[in-house]
Amino acid sequence: MDKQKAIRSFLEEQATGACIDLTELQRAAETFDCPLRDIEKVALRHSILPARYQRNGLSCSEQLKLIQARVAIIGCGGLGGRTAELLARLGIGTLLLTDPDTFSESNLNRQLFCTVKTLGDSKVEVLSRELQQINPALQTKEQVRLFNEQSIAGADIVIDCLDSTEARKELAGMCRSHAIPMIHGAVREWYGQVGIDWKANALINTLYPQTSGPPEAPKVMVTTVAFIAAIQAAEASKLLLGHDSPLTRGWLQCDLLHCEHEILPNNTT
Amino acid sequence: MRVQVKLFAFFREGRFVKEDKELPEGTTAGMVVDDLKIDREEVGVLMINSRHCKFETVLQDDDIYAIFPVIGGG
Structure with a gap:
């Protein structure tokens, strides 16, 4: 004392x-x-x-809530890298970063800390290093591997930045069993979606009725990635600060080509 | 009967954003998907008048019918 x-x-x-x-x-x-x-x-x-x-x-007192928070980012590619950067600047205290991959040339079009210099490096390790430069008060816990229970241990919020249907379903199930809200984001070309999966809004079941997704890697534009990541980070901070969001009851469907963004209700029973 | 069909995300490309369609009585949500040459495997959510529905749901006069694809990139 x-x-x-x-x-x-x-x-x-x-x-x-x-x-x-x-x-x-x-x-x-x-x-x-x-x-x-x-x-x-x-x-x-x-x-x-x-x-x-x-x-x-x-x-x-709001900044204190953010610095005391622990947010898990699952997938540190396009959405994950940007969400992490935004949360580090906002002042989140602890980020758990999980991704097994290294940067490759096809990531240069959209992934924040993917540069010619970092090609071949672990996404999680590069991200952690760069975030420390932005906010040295930030604590990061790196897991260079596929996510598991450890990746979300003690998290107040989990951010889904994955790119496979099977993995998303598994993560959503894990988050629901630990009663941790999961902020889902996904992108393709000019289009994206974002919403909060939790017990009263089993969004992943609604958005992904099939057990698996298409085998080919989707086309992803950086502008859409930045847009969806910004909403994911905003939703995370709102949850932590106690603000209500319509995205806890449905999801936001975004179309950057036609400049149309619509909140849809999740009323499946 | 008259139904307004709304498409979302990349389903709009080469098709339309929204269109009023004259459909025969008994037309199902799935029949409209097939008619638009949309692969059912690519469909995520179907909604009629903001309520979720299935491929088998029969459309009614004045319905607003929305079709959303699965979006999976991260």
């Missing part, structure tokens, strides 16, 4: 108004031999906003 008090008074001394710079937070982390994330938590608990979150427009 004494340490907490000492950190608090250190932060209060270094704060400018109700805000504190990264340099001072890092200095506190070194001085008190404490992870940066924990220093940020102390600041937020005492209404001192780290400067990096200033422009989010969220309150200290």
Whole structure:
């Protein structure tokens, strides 16, 4: 408790108004031999906003909810990489990243940290490294493998960024059995869909009536990926902050070619 | 009978976004899918008047019938 008090008074001394710079937070982390994330938590608990979150427009108690949250991203390709980046910038505290794959040339058209330099590297490892550069307060847990129960352990929210029907059905079942809401996103060409699968909205069963999907890799445009990933990240933060969303009762169908986006009800029984 | 058919995502390509169709009595949701040369395996969701339905569901006059494909990329 004494340490907490000492950190608090250190932060209060270094704060400018109700805000504190990264340099001072890092200095506190070194001085008190404490992870940066924990220093940020102390600041937020005492209404001192780290400067990096200033422009989010969220309150200290809202930022505290986000930094205390644990979000699992299953699939770190197109949707996963972008969702992870958005959540890291928003200020989510812990991201569990799972994907067995390495970057290949066909990923260059849409996957955020896929560059000529990172070809052949593990998607999860590259993502984790880049996210640390964006937000050093972020804790990442990397799993370079197919997802399993461990990939979603202790998660408040799971984000489905997979690309196979079978895997999605398996993940949705796993999430429902642990009562973790799963934010589903999927894309093809100019089109995408996004919604929240949970016990009252068994969306995956509705959207994927067949047991398996087409064998060929779908065509995926980066613009659609960025659009759907942004909605997935927004929905994740809304769930964490306690905002209601119509996507807990149905899904959003997006068409970037005709600029038509429609919320559909999931009323299958 | 008159039914408004709405297509979603890539089902729109080379077809239409929405179209009013004159259909014989007894036409099912599946018959419209087949008529549009849509592979039933590619169909995700079928809805009549915002309620989910099956290929076997018989359409009624004034129905709004929506057909959604499976979208699977990530």
